[in-house]
Amino acid sequence: MTPRELRAFCLEFNAATEEFPFGPETSVFKVLGKLFALSALDARPLTVNLKCEPEIAVRLREEYEEIVPGWHMNKRHWNTVTVDGRLPDRVVRELIEDSYDLVVAGLPKAERLRLDRP
Template identity: 80%
Template structure:
């Protein structure tokens, strides 16, 4: 996945926005003001921090060397994923969507319904 593809995919979700609270080099993707993905899109290799269920995070880290505890994040709930040729694009897309869904699940019910995610 290219940086542009990652940006477009993150922004394809309902109410997703790109913000730069840490400076112009770090893209922060949010839904309803809550972070679901963070990446320095110009960095090589391309890496992205994504929220993950703690048990699943451990399983993913054990199976994929490209997935490690979240850099500068709560390592129980966040992974840093290196988007390289050995990590299938479909897996990265699933992880981004799961991160978005986890953040939306923590929003108030009215906000979830507004986003069509009960």
């Protein structure tokens, strides 16, 4: 997955936006103001921070060396995923979608319904 593909995939979700609160080098992807992905798209290797259920986060870290506790994030709830081709794109996409879904699940019901994701 290229940085362009990562960015495009993150922006495909309902109400997803890209912001730069930490400077122009760090893309922060949000849904209705809540962070679901964070990446320095020009960095090598390319990495992305993604929210994850705590139990699943631990399992993923054990299964994939490309997944580690979230850098500069709450390590219980966030993973940093290295996107360098070793991890299948399908897995990266699933992790991004899971992060988005977790964030949406934490939104008030009225906002979830606006997103068609009860």
